Amino acid sequence: MIRVCLADDQALIRSGLRALLGLFEGIEVVAEASDGAETVDAVLSTTPDVLLLDVRMPRLNGVQVINALAARDALPPTLLLTTFEDDAALVGGVRAGARGFLLKGVSAETLVEGIRTVASGGRFLYAPLSSGAIQPMADASWRDDAFEMPEALTARERDVLKLLTSGISNSQIAAALNLGEGTVRNHVSNIFSKLGVADRTKAVLVALHKQLV
Numbered sequence: 001m002i003r004v005c006l007a008d009d010q011a012l013i014r015s016g017l018r019a020l021l022g023l024f025e026g027i028e029v030v031a032e033a034s035d036g037a038e039t040v041d042a043v044l045s046t047t048p049d050v051l052l053l054d055v056r057m058p059r060l061n062g063v064q065v066i067n068a069l070a071a072r073d074a075l076p077p078t079l080l081l082t083t084f085e086d087d088a089a090l091v092g093g094v095r096a097g098a099r100g101f102l103l104k105g106v107s108a109e110t111l112v113e114g115i116r117t118v119a120s121g122g123r124f125l126y127a128p129l130s131s132g133a134i135q136p137m138a139d140a141s142w143r144d145d146a147f148e149m150p151e152a153l154t155a156r157e158r159d160v161l162k163l164l165t166s167g168i169s170n171s172q173i174a175a176a177l178n179l180g181e182g183t184v185r186n187h188v189s190n191i192f193s194k195l196g197v198a199d200r201t202k203a204v205l206v207a208l209h210k211q212l213v
Contacts (some may be wrong), residue, residue, distance in 0.1 A: 002119045005031040005048040007039040007065070008081065013104065017111075024112050027066040032205045036060020039180065040068050048076050050119050054158055055082040055093065066096040077118035095165060100124035125205070151194040154213065161212060165204045 004021065006014050008030055020028045031046040033039040037060040043051060051069075055062040062080050069075040079100040080093040093101060099118040103109060109157040153161065156177075163173045174181040189195065192198060195206045206212070 002027045003046070004050045004115065004116060005033065005042050005046060005051045005076070006043070007033040007036075007052065007057065008054040009034050013054075013118065020108050020111070021115075023108070030081060031171065034058075036065045036068075037063075039065050043069055043076060044074055045070065047188070049078045051078040051117070052114050053078050053080055053098070055080050062098075063092050063096045066093065066113045068141070071096050079114050079124065081116055094125070095204075098212055117146065122144070123208075125208075153194060157187050157194070158212065159189050159193055161203065161207050163187070164191070164200055165207055169200060 003026060006017050008014050008017070011034070014032050014034075018032070030048055031042040032151040037059045037145055039051070039053065039057070040060065053062045053065060057065075060068065062082075066075060066078060066120075075097055077100075078093075079102055080098045081104050100114050100123060101112055102124070106114075113213055117124040133154045160173055163176060165177055166197045168176075170184045171181050174184045177184070179187075188200075188203075191203055195203055197203050197206055
C-alpha cells in the first residue's frame with residue numbers, strides 16, 4: 001500500500017484527488033494539508049510514502065516545504081502539482097529534492113503512474129516546457145532539439161554542468177572552479193551543443209533526466 005499525503009490550498013482539488021486515488025488499488029490517502037506549514041506538520045506526523053504537493057500555497061510554497069522537510073531528514077518522495085506551465089518551478093522543485101512534477105490536468109492514469117514511480121525510487125517529470133507540448137520526460141520528444149543520446153561531456157564540462165544545476169551564474173562558476181569567465185562561457189556553450197539545447201533551464205532538465213550530474 002502506498003500511503004499518500006495531499007497538499008493543496010483548494011479543498012475542491014484535495015477532495016477530487018482523494019476520490020480519484022480511491023479508485024485505484026494499492027494507494028491510500030493518509031493526510032491532507034491546505035498550506036505549506038500544515039504540510040510540514042502532516043508529513044512529520046504521518047510519514048507518508050509519497051507527498052503530492054501543490055507548487056503555490058500560502059505560508060510556505062512547494063519548494064520551501066521541500067526544503068523544510070529535507071532539513072529535518074523527513075522528505076518523502078515528492079510529486080509537485082501545478083496548474084502553471086512554469087519551467088522555473090519545475091527546475092526549482094527538482095533542485096530542492098522533488099522526485100516528480102505534474103500538471104493537475106493530467107489523466108488519472110498518469111497521476112497514479114507518477115505516484116507509483118516516485119514511491120519505487122524513480123523520477124517522474126511530466127510537464128509542458130514553454131517551448132512545446134506536454135510529454136513525459138521519459139520520451140525525448142519533450143524537447144525537439146534535445147539529443148536522445150547526448151555527446152559525452154568532458155570531466156570539466158561535467159563540473160560546470162553540476163554547478164549550472166545549482167542555479168549560480170557564470171562568474172560564480174568561474175570563481176568556484178578557478179577558471180576565467182570566458183572559459184566558463186565556452187564550456188557552457190559546448191554543453192548546450194552536446195546536449196542539443198539552447199538555454200540553461202533545458203540543460204538542467206536534460207542533466208537531471210539523463211542523470212549526468
